[in-house]
Amino acid sequence: MLRSAIKLIVFFFITASCIFILKKSGTKDNANVRITLPKAMDTSFFFIGSSRVQKGIDPLIITNGYDNVKVFNWGITSGTFLNNCIVADFAIKQPGQKVVFIELAPLVDVLPDGLFNFATHTRLDLFGSVLTLTANQSFSEQSMLMLKIINDYFYKCITVRNEVKHIIGHTAGVKVNDDYEKWIGFSPSNRNGHYTTRSFLTSQEINNCRLNSINLVKYQVMISYLEGLAKSNNSRVVFFLPITSMKQAEKNIVIPLYHTLPDSMKLEYSSQFLQQMADAEYLLDINHLNRKGATTYSTLLIPLLEKYR
Amino acid sequence: MNGINLVLASLFILITILVTSLVSQPNRWKVLLVTGLLFYYWLIGDKIIIVLILSGITYVSGCMIHSGKNVVLLSVLLLLVPLLLLKISGAGDHFNNYQLKVDIASNNWGSLFQIIGLSYFTFNGISYLIDIKRRYISPEKNFFFLLLYLTYFPTIFSGPLHRANYLLGQFKNIEVNDHSISRGLRLILWALFKNLVIAQRIFALINRLQHSEIAGGYYLIIGLLFFLYLYCNFSSFIDFFQGVSLIFNIRLKHNFRNRVYFSASRQEFWRGWHTTLNQWFRDYFFFVLSRYDKKGKYLDVILLITFLLIALWHGFSTVMIVWGTLNGLWIVIEKKFEFEKWKYPRVRKVSGVIYHLSIAACLAIIFISPSASFLYNKVFVQAAELPSNFREQYLVSLLVISGSLVIMDYHYAKAKDMRFEDYLDTKRPILRWLIYAKLVIIILIFGLSTGIDNYYIQF
Numbered sequence: 001m002l003r004s005a006i007k008l009i010v011f012f013f014i015t016a017s018c019i020f021i022l023k024k025s026g027t028k029d030n031a032n033v034r035i036t037l038p039k040a041m042d043t044s045f046f047f048i049g050s051s052r053v054q055k056g057i058d059p060l061i062i063t064n065g066y067d068n069v070k071v072f073n074w075g076i077t078s079g080t081f082l083n084n085c086i087v088a089d090f091a092i093k094q095p096g097q098k099v100v101f102i103e104l105a106p107l108v109d110v111l112p113d114g115l116f117n118f119a120t121h122t123r124l125d126l127f128g129s130v131l132t133l134t135a136n137q138s139f140s141e142q143s144m145l146m147l148k149i150i151n152d153y154f155y156k157c158i159t160v161r162n163e164v165k166h167i168i169g170h171t172a173g174v175k176v177n178d179d180y181e182k183w184i185g186f187s188p189s190n191r192n193g194h195y196t197t198r199s200f201l202t203s204q205e206i207n208n209c210r211l212n213s214i215n216l217v218k219y220q221v222m223i224s225y226l227e228g229l230a231k232s233n234n235s236r237v238v239f240f241l242p243i244t245s246m247k248q249a250e251k252n253i254v255i256p257l258y259h260t261l262p263d264s265m266k267l268e269y270s271s272q273f274l275q276q277m278a279d280a281e282y283l284l285d286i287n288h289l290n291r292k293g294a295t296t297y298s299t300l301l302i303p304l305l306e307k308y309r
Numbered sequence: 310m311n312g313i314n315l316v317l318a319s320l321f322i323l324i325t326i327l328v329t330s331l332v333s334q335p336n337r338w339k340v341l342l343v344t345g346l347l348f349y350y351w352l353i354g355d356k357i358i359i360v361l362i363l364s365g366i367t368y369v370s371g372c373m374i375h376s377g378k379n380v381v382l383l384s385v386l387l388l389l390v391p392l393l394l395l396k397i398s399g400a401g402d403h404f405n406n407y408q409l410k411v412d413i414a415s416n417n418w419g420s421l422f423q424i425i426g427l428s429y430f431t432f433n434g435i436s437y438l439i440d441i442k443r444r445y446i447s448p449e450k451n452f453f454f455l456l457l458y459l460t461y462f463p464t465i466f467s468g469p470l471h472r473a474n475y476l477l478g479q480f481k482n483i484e485v486n487d488h489s490i491s492r493g494l495r496l497i498l499w500a501l502f503k504n505l506v507i508a509q510r511i512f513a514l515i516n517r518l519q520h521s522e523i524a525g526g527y528y529l530i531i532g533l534l535f536f537l538y539l540y541c542n543f544s545s546f547i548d549f550f551q552g553v554s555l556i557f558n559i560r561l562k563h564n565f566r567n568r569v570y571f572s573a574s575r576q577e578f579w580r581g582w583h584t585t586l587n588q589w590f591r592d593y594f595f596f597v598l599s600r601y602d603k604k605g606k607y608l609d610v611i612l613l614i615t616f617l618l619i620a621l622w623h624g625f626s627t628v629m630i631v632w633g634t635l636n637g638l639w640i641v642i643e644k645k646f647e648f649e650k651w652k653y654p655r656v657r658k659v660s661g662v663i664y665h666l667s668i669a670a671c672l673a674i675i676f677i678s679p680s681a682s683f684l685y686n687k688v689f690v691q692a693a694e695l696p697s698n699f700r701e702q703y704l705v706s707l708l709v710i711s712g713s714l715v716i717m718d719y720h721y722a723k724a725k726d727m728r729f730e731d732y733l734d735t736k737r738p739i740l741r742w743l744i745y746a747k748l749v750i751i752i753l754i755f756g757l758s759t760g761i762d763n764y765y766i767q768f
Contacts, residue, residue, distance in 0.1 A: 001330060004490040015749055110759070140354045144314070148760075151316040155759040164754050193697055196522065246520045248679070286520045 022163045035121045035184065036072075040095040044070045045305065048087045049103025050079035052242050054187045056289040058298040065302035066309060073186040078112035081105045085222045086115065086129045088237060089229065090122065098235040099308045101267065102226075103242055104254040107218055109148050113156050114183035136221045188291040189284045199244045199286045200278040201251075203271035206241070209255040219257055227265065238308060240267035243277055243297060246287040273300055312762030313466070313549075321348050322553055329557065330485050337483035338457055341557065345462035349426075356424045363388060364456050367434040371448035371455070374441045381442045385435050392431045395422040396625050425766060426465035428622065432589055433459055437473045439593055446474050454480065463550035467543065467765045469564040469585040476559070484558040492730040495745070496552030499729050500761065502748045503545035507713045509757035511538040514706045518696065525693025532670035535677055537714070539764060540570050543583070546763035548729070555730065563728060567721040573661025574648050575639045578669070590615050609644075613637035623676075632675045639668065709755050716751075720744075 038044040047057045053075025062071045074087055084102050091100050111126075119126045130149065134142050223239070230237045241258055245251050258266060277300065282293025289297055325344045329337050350357045370384035424430075437458070440446045449455040458476050515534050523531070544565040551561045566581025579587055598611045613634065620633020643649075651657050678684040696702065724732035733741055 001485065001487060001490070003487045007491070008494075011745070015753075019753065138354055140351050144317075144351060147317045148314050151314045152759045154316060155756075158753060159756060160753050161755070193702075195697075199520075 019158055019160055022160045022167075025163065025167065035118070037122070038070055038072070038094050038096045038098070042070050042096040043068060043309070044072060044094070044096055044098045045308075046072045046074055046088070046091040046098060046100045047103075048079075048084050048091065048100060049075045049242070050084075050105060051075060051077045051187075052244060052288055053079075053103055054182070054185060055189065055284060056243060056294050056297050057186065057301070058188065058294045059186055061295060061298040062302060062305065065299075065305075069309065074118075074184060075103075075186075076112055076114035076118060077183050078110075078114065079103075079105070080108040080110065080112070081219065081222070082107060082109065082130070082133070083111055083115050085133050085226060086111075086124070086126065087118065088226055089129045089133065090124045092226065092229050092233050092235045092237070096234075098233075099305075100226075100230065100235060100237045101305075102237060102239050104239050104257055105242070106250055106253045109145055111149055111152050112183075116153055116156055117183055133222045133225060134218075135225075137218070186294075188294055189288075190291050191284055192281060192290055192292075193283070193285050195280045195283075196286075197278045197280050197283075199246060199283070201241055201243055201245065201269070201274060202278070203269075203274050205251060206255060206258070206269075209259060214253060214256065216257055216260060220260065223261070223265075236308060237265060238267050239265055241269070243269075243274075244283070244287055244289065267304060269304075273304070276300060312758070312760040312766065314760045317348075317351070318553070318761070322556065326485055326490075326556065329483065334483065335481075337557075338454065338480045341461070341480070341483065342453060342457040345457070345460060345465075348462050349460060349465065353424050353426075356421075359391065359422070359424060360427075360430060360460060361456075363391070363430065363434065364459050365452070367437060367459065368449075368452045368455050370438055371441050374438060375448045381438060384438050388431050388434045388438075391422040391424075392427055395424075395427060396621065398422075426460075426467075429465055429468050429470060430459055432470050432586075433464075433473075436470070436589060436593060440473060445472075449473070449477065461554075463554040463559075464561060466550065467546055467763050468583070469547060469551075469562045470589050471562060471585070475562065479559045482558065485556060486558070489558045490556055492734070493552045493554070493556030495733050495741075496548050496555060496730045498745060498748050500545040500549035500552060501752055501756075502713075503541045503548065503717060504761050505752055505756035505758050507710065507717060508538055508542035508545060509762065510706060510710050510713070510755065511541065513757060514703065514710065517703070521696035522694055523696050524687055524691035526688075527693055527695050528674065528688050529667075529670050531677075532672070532674035533666065535673040536666070536669050537570060539673070540565070540582075541717075542762065542764050546761060546766075549761050552730075567724055567726065568718065570666075571662050572665050573658045574665060575636070575643055575668075576649060577661075578665060579640065586619075590619060594618060609641045612641060616640070628675060628678055628681060631681065632672060635672060635675070639672075713751065713755070716747075 045062065047053050047059075053073060054077065055075075057073050057075065059071035059073045063069065072091075074091065076083060076087065079087075081104070084105060088100050088102050091098060115126070118124060126149065127146065130145060131142065134145060137145075223237075226237045229235075239258065239261055241254060242250075245254075277293075277297060279293075279296075282289050282296060284290040284293070321344065325340060328340045328344065332340055346357070349360070353360075366384065366387055370380055370387075373380050374384070437446075437455075441448050449458070454477065457480060458471075458473055461476065464471060511534050515531055515538060518531050518534070547561075547564045554561050562585050564583055564585050566584070569578060569581035572578035572581065595611060595615045598614070599605075599608060602608060602611065614637075616637030617630065617633040620629045620636070623629050623632075648657075648661070674684060674688075720729070720732070727735070733744065736744070
């Protein structure tokens with residue numbers, strides 16, 4: 001047993017040293033991002049969600065649509081429902097009057113790398129937030145989730161993909177064709193790489209949603225918590241459906257969830273709105289809008305957001 | 310849940326090693342039982358009570374069968390009820406849910422039996438009872454010892470399936486030493502390479518291709534990728550838990566033949582793919598039915614039914630029935646033409662690999678299609694096309710996947726029929742360490758997932 005222990009220590013020491021050297025010589029993947037926070041006198045709109053929010057919501061267009069409203073795009077690459085609720089929890093606790101728009105997404109127990117970066121930048125208490133949001137879950141479920149977060153964080157620390165990319169010639173961030181992806185915030189692309197409109201949300205899908213047997217209790221508990229928190233923090237939370245979806249299975253979860261929400265807590269797209277959006281010219285790929293799509297989507301959103309100001 | 314968290318698995322292994330090395334050998338199986346049940350409880354919560362009740366039924370039934378009572382059929386049915394209810398109630402399209410990496414917690418009546426490892430538990434229980442009936446084994450007197458066999462954590466999630474007499478004997482000789490740790494860890498490292506790098510990268514590619522404009526004959530690329538994915542994903546998960554088990558000096562059965570993906574016929578493929586499950590269906594279903602067919606007239610029909618049953622185990626859906634029927638028919642047709650006896654073995658081997666991979670890719674597409682109409686539309690109605698910017702978008706992924714597959718195949722080709730841990734034993738220490746270093750570097754740079762994932766974990 002002693003021989004094994006020594007061999008393992010040597011092995012881990014060599015591996016850890018290599019990772020450390022690479023991490024030091026490679027770039028920081030969050031170096032290109034600066035997160036600003038609202039001030040006490042501000043009225044703010046936060047848009048929280050996945051890369052679809054990053055690609056599709058141009059804060060400058062929405063800011064120009066109103067007087068004295070600050071708009072924050074806090075979309076995070078690979079964001080899921082849990083990620084969105086954690087970021088929303090943080091946004092609601094910021095000073096000033098706020099409306100927090102949250103993208104509906106499936107509940108997956110994976111936290112994206114970007115959320116760990118966000119937590120580091122903003123000193124967000126990740127574990128505290130997760131514990132509050134999952135307070136109704138059993139001990140085994142909660143502890144599994146915590147271990148999963150530790151696991152994901154550990155993996156983020158040991159993986160050297162970005163550092164190696166940097167060493168072989170890529171600059172900061174992950175390069176996707178002609179665009180550099182940021183892990184948070186508006187990240188537009190000029191490319192048009194898809195020519196069918198089947199990924200766009202339609203009013204038929206919203207209206208003809210079949211009630212299925214999926215258990216939405218975990219989602220509803222998190223939504224109730226955020227609603228209560230918003231009331232005591234001079235804020236509102238409003239949920240919205242993603243305008244594009246890559247997978248039907250995702251729609252099978254988020255549309256029934258959308259229907260369980262009271263009208264005051266959901267952003268309703270009119271059929272005209274959805275028809276105007278359904279144009280293949282607006283797509284970067286099947287799941288994301290390009291700059292043209294982001295401009296149209298953000299412009300069309302302005303009158304819808306008016307009532308939340 | 311699609312996979313096992315690596316931090317949790319590491320913690321569990323470390324604690325079990327420590328406690329096992331502190332207790333005397335006769336008590337070591339108790340450590341494995343307790344830590345295994347705790348690990349299992351953590352994953353399935355209160356539903357562990359159902360597993361304990363089913364274990365109790367197996368224990369009592371085993372004793373009754375041994376004393377001559379004719380309760381085999383009743384006991385087997387009792388064990389099968391939860392699994393059947395789960396399969397009939399269905400949790401939707403498994404592939405799509407798996408792709409979304411989301412737990413579809415369902416409100417329907419079958420959700421009570423959504424227990425990780427229920428299939429493997431049930432199969433192990435049934436084989437135990439039938440082996441007692443056939444007088445191959447005597448019933449285990451100690452309930453907890455039987456419980457360890459039924460819920461042995463490295464096998465509960467996805468097999469390999471075992472016979473009681475194979476595992477129970479090994480539980481009495483649990484030992485943790487330098488050699489067992491070394492052999493176990495090298496298998497775990499190999500599994501991580503196959504799972505985190507090859508399987509996850511192929512899956513990411515399938516994910517992107519499936520939601521692109523790809524159509525017509527090109528759609529077969531997805532089938533071929535899924536075939537390779539399933540092998541890398543499933544066999545690596547088995548490798549991982551074989552490694553865990555080896556640390557405690559318990560050698561699990563081999564479940565995948567080396568280079569099974571280069572089989573030259575469907576018969577050769579099934580002899581090397583998930584062998585313990587296929588042997589289970591052979592021994593406890595096919596042989597049972599074929600006893601009634603003394604003249605051997607209906608063997609093909611029985612074979613077809615066996616494949617249908619394997620398909621229904623994957624899911625009660627039309628697509629699965631089609632998939633199972635086609636698989637069964639394929640084997641039956643091959644047997645009729647005696648493909649494996651054709652002349653010119655080298656030519657037969659090369660052409661056989663191409664023939665098998667092509668048809669296997671078609672079957673793999675059926676396996677993952679949400680419906681038959683969707684597949685028909687994609688392959689026959691839409692015009693054949695590759696996604697726009699195919700080379701630009703997918704070149705890096707394809708290069709990484711191909712390179713990793715070459716590394717995997719190189720080692721399997723060198724290993725021949727040896728298991729990977731035995732193959733590494735034949736290497737000089739310096740070469741072994743170079744292989745470890747190579748695998749670690751590839752995992753750290755190209756690994757995609759944070760946990761060891763398995764398509765079959767919810768089965």
